Amino acid sequence: MFRPSAQPHQQYCSVVKDKNEVTVDTTTSQLAVVTSSPLWDVFLSFRAITNSKMFVLVISQNYAASSWCLDELVEILSCKRTKNQVIPVFYHVNPSDLRHHRGSFGVALKKHENEADTIQNIVDNVLSQASTKVVHLERCLFGIDLAVEEIYGQLGIESDDVRALGICGMGGIGKTTIAKAFYNKYAHKFDVSCFMENIKQNSQGASPLRSLLQKLLKELLRAKDFEVRDVQSALRKLGEILSYKKALLVFDDLDHSSYSDLLVRICELISNGRDGSRMIITARDLNLPNQLKVQMSKVDTYRVKHLNEINSLELFSYHAFKQSKPPGKYLALSESFVTYAGGLPLALKVLGSSLRGRTDMSFWKVKLEKVQKIPMENIQRILQLSYDELEDNTQKAIFLDIVLFFLGKKIDEAVDVFKSCDLFPECGIPILVERCLLTVDFDNTLQMHNLVKDMGRNVIDEESKHGRCRRLYLEGASQALPNQVNKMLNILFLYLIYIHAFS
Known part of the structure; x- marks a missing residue:
């Protein structure tokens, strides 16, 4: 320090020996406060950088070897961009070596560059393992804690085996919300985790499976720019991760059949990977988890309950x-x-x-x-997704006919009529139950949620407006009449009801 700048007489400064500190004794015994004018005329070494008017840098051959000096240099150059003056002193150093990173400077800077790369790798590795991305969850949820703990028990998180669970139920019952709550609470127990939300909506395009896998790998690796060439290379990379990482994978809204094979393949990778991994899927189809049992022995289903x-x-x-x-x-x-x-x-x-x-x-x-x-449209739209995704018109016809004629009736009575019309109820009715569109009570009567029933009636109303009276059913009935006289009255009765309903 050459000399202190002029300061108010009631305040004086003293330099402490510790190179990291400059304290100021004031009349109020407080630490130094940066004033509007610089405290020092010239900066030497590491003292009081931001409060100096001028900097004299003595640059020797080993200057760049010191990370401390380089940190100071960054701060000094930052000050220079505002108002301060820098005077470099080159001591046994050619200025061009500094400018072009040659000689001892080139060697030292290369060393720091490698150190920076190493530090970045460490940071990335720690982030990928320690950082759990919390998914957005609505506030003020009710009745969800019990479901989360029941799922925790079914998954057996503390055990070292590998398991999968399907969280299933009708549209709008809270499958995604429960899965999110479970993920936010327990994802930290795994080495890597990922919540794949709205899969059908976010996996559009020419290659939805590749898009899905790429997003999955980006999440697991915490890498923004990760790209995959094709599905097979993505699966190989996923297998590498799962081989040594205990993973929690959550796939939300997986009802489309195009993802079934992919899920089975991922199950295979998890089964052959690190012990303790878990996979969760949410779906409206109760049968979907059963398809995973081909590759994984411990697959369970959690059917979401209605709120009390x-x-x-x-x-x-x-x-x-x-x-x-x-x-x-x-x-x-x-x-x-x-x-x-x-x-x-x-x-x-x-x-x-x-x-x-x-x-x-x-x-x-x-x-x-x-x-x-008149049911609210935004509720009906969600419920109707399960109807729209039924496999064929026979299943849709069975559903709509149950809405009109067979709610509260014995299942055998409905099956007999549907068989007469070649609607194959032995296949259709179980699928309606699996899609959460229908339930069979303990006394074998057919029931459904009132809002699902309203959705079915709305579908029938829309069909009648467009002149579609579900001819499939009626044509089946007319073909059954000559050979099954004992069913004639039932068929005729239904036919008359149809005429009345859609006239």
């Missing part, structure tokens, strides 16, 4: 009033909406949100009457 009355009222009330209980005068009507929703979280959220801010009781009453007669 208490949790249903809490969820509805939160979306309608932003509180867990409705105000007293809205309680009875809120309970009626909850009954209509039948424990389906999607319906509870949509209905509650549609009433938020509505204080007129007559509006609530008319809204309830309306949704009971």
Whole structure:
């Protein structure tokens, strides 16, 4: 230091021996505060960089070997860009060596470059292993903790074997939400993890399988620019990762048949990989997890339950009033909406949100009457996905006929009629059950969720508007009449109902 700059008389500075510190004794005994004018005229070595007017750099042959000196240089050059002056002193050093990174400078800088690469590799490795990406989850969820813990038990997270689980249920019942909650709570127990959300929506294009695998590998490797050439090379890379990493893989919304073979292949890779790995899929098809048993012995299914009355009222009330209980005068009507929703979280959220801010009781009453007669489109659209993805028209015909004629009837009665019409109910009815469109009660009667029934009636109404009366069923009936007289009355009865329904 040449000399301190002029300072107010009530304040004085003293340099402490520790090279990292400069303390200032003031009348208030506080540490130094950077003032508007520099404290020092000239900077030498490492003292008080930002408060100096001028920097004298003594650059020797070993200058670049010191990371400390290079850090100082960065800070000095930053100050130079504003107002400070730098005077370099080259001591037994050719300035061109510094400019062109030659001689001792080139060797030293190359060393630091290698060190930087090594440090970056360490950082990337730590991030890939220690960083768990938390997926977005809605606030104020009700009745979800029990489901998460039940799934934890079914997956046996603490055991060293390899397992898969299908979280299944009807559309809008909360499969994705439960899977997200489980992932956020337990993903840290694995070396690598990935939550593949909205697979059908995000895997469009000419090569959806390659797109899916590329996104999966990017997530597992925490690499932004990772590219795969084709499906086979992507699977090989995935196999390498799974061979030494305990992994949690979650595939959300996997109902499309085009992904079945890929899932089986991934199951094979997990089974041959590191012990303790787990795979979860969410699907509306209860049979999908069974397809994974070809490659993995421990595959289970968790069927998501409808919310109970208490949790249903809490969820509805939160979306309608932003509180867990409705105000007293809205309680009875809120309970009626909850009954209509039948424990389906999607319906509870949509209905509650549609009433938020509505204080007129007559509006609530008319809204309830309306949704009971005309189901809300955004609820029906989600439920109808399961119907639209049925395999063929015979399954769709069975579903719609059950909606019209056989709810509450014995399954044998319906099977006899459907067999007469060549609708193959022995295949069709189990598939409707697996797709969560139909249930068979303990007494063998056919039942379905009220909102699913409303969806079916809406489909029938739309068909009738466009002149489609499901001729498949009627043509089957006419062919059955000559050979099965004992079924004639049933078929004729159904035919007359059809004429009445669509006239």
